[in-house]
């Protein structure tokens with residue numbers, strides 16, 4: 001609950017509902033503004049417990065106190081999947097097991113965060129480049145109940161995360177079928193917004209590689225070209241975190257319509273290639289910062305150079321919205337331009353000064 005999505009969910013639950021939250025995480029930096037000072041209107045409704053879900057005897061007791069458990073804890077940055085595959089698999093499968101077990105044994109409802117990466121690659125990506133079928137949505141739109149999960153070979157360790165997430169989904173589904181666990185599985189499709197990940201060298205390790213929004217924000221803030229991995233040809237649909245949180249709130253408030261379902265949560269109208277994302281972020285950042293655009297705003301890098309051995313990629317990710325629309329009547333609202341404008345305004349306000357100072361400061365040798 002102390003990460004990017006958790007911080008926005010806590011904010012929503014505190015400001016717009018009467019719910020109480022027991023927030024568990026190893027960090028609380030992103031929810032500090034909700035915990036202090038004691039005079040906040042929701043003081044007493046949110047409590048932070050610093051704990052690691054993989055080994056803490058307090059976990060079962062805390063789950064017993066709750067009506068609903070939301071599991072967001074995971075390693076979920078692609079740079080880790082091929083470089084720390086064991087940590088990735090343990091985090092996304094083994095460490096989630098006690099949460100599922102305690103929910104099942106204590107009859108607690110569980111909302112578990114999976115990922116759109118469980119779909120892997122599209123069927124269309126295996127067709128010849130010039131096949132007209134590539135234009136047919138049947139070959140690329142991702143549907144919860146019918147699309148297959150297509151991963152690369154085992155040495156492509158990128159898929160360690162998707163595979164671990166798939167197995168925990170299957171385990172939760174089986175707990176529902178065999179033991180009556182009340183569950184909802186969320187498959188987020190690239191939720192982005194303020195507080196996502198970190199800016200290397202400012203609030204995270206200098207050598208760290210966050211997800212694309214923070215990578216490109218970091219490049220823009222430092223006036224460096226944005227790095228396009230393998231030509232930036234992969235496609236993604238991006239959704240504003242605040243739209244996505246509305247969907248989660250509907251799941252929380254409507255157990256009868258959400259239990260037993262797997263939901264895609266994304267914005268099919270916001271599809272771009274990574275190259276187009278870089279171009280749009282460059283324009284938006286120039287607008288919100290008042291700075292000029294570099295002569296060469298992007299640079300191509302190979303995935304091996306950027307992520308190392310074993311990287312692979314999802315080619316295209318368009319969520320089918322039929323199930324979430326029918327069950328919860330939810331639709332995303334915010335355009336990519338608008339969501340980048342508010343997010344990059346936040347990035348500029350939060351980091352520009354700190355970056356200037358860090359560049360001016362001679363590094364310790």
Ligand SMILES: NC(=O)c1ccc[n+]([C@@H]2O[C@H](COP(=O)([O-])OP(=O)(O)OC[C@H]3O[C@@H](n4cnc5c(N)ncnc54)[C@H](O)[C@@H]3O)[C@@H](O)[C@H]2O)c1
Nearest residue numbers: 002003004005025026052053073074076113115188190191
């Ligand atoms: N943001 C997205 O677009 C997106 C997309 C697909 C899936 N997801 C899933 O949503 C969930 C949340 O993602 P996020 O984007 O907020 O990432 P995040 O990294 O900001 O949040 C994850 C949080 O989990 C905590 N955590 C990790 N392991 C823990 C442990 N063992 N014990 C206690 N806390 C632990 C981390 O400290 C972090 O605060 C993850 O399960 C992720 O796989 C997110």
Ligand SMILES: O=c1ccn([C@@H]2O[C@H](COP(=O)(O)OP(=O)(O)O[C@H]3OC[C@](O)(CO)[C@H]3O)[C@@H](O)[C@H]2O)c(=O)[nH]1
Nearest residue numbers: 076078115117190210211212215227228229234274313
């Ligand atoms: O500097 C960069 C960084 C990344 N790319 C490319 O952008 C694409 C998107 O990358 P990213 O946002 O890091 O992650 P993915 O979309 O690949 O995967 C995430 O999706 C959901 C989630 O499960 C959790 O957030 C996670 O696995 C990609 O093609 C990169 O290669 C770039 O060109 N330059």
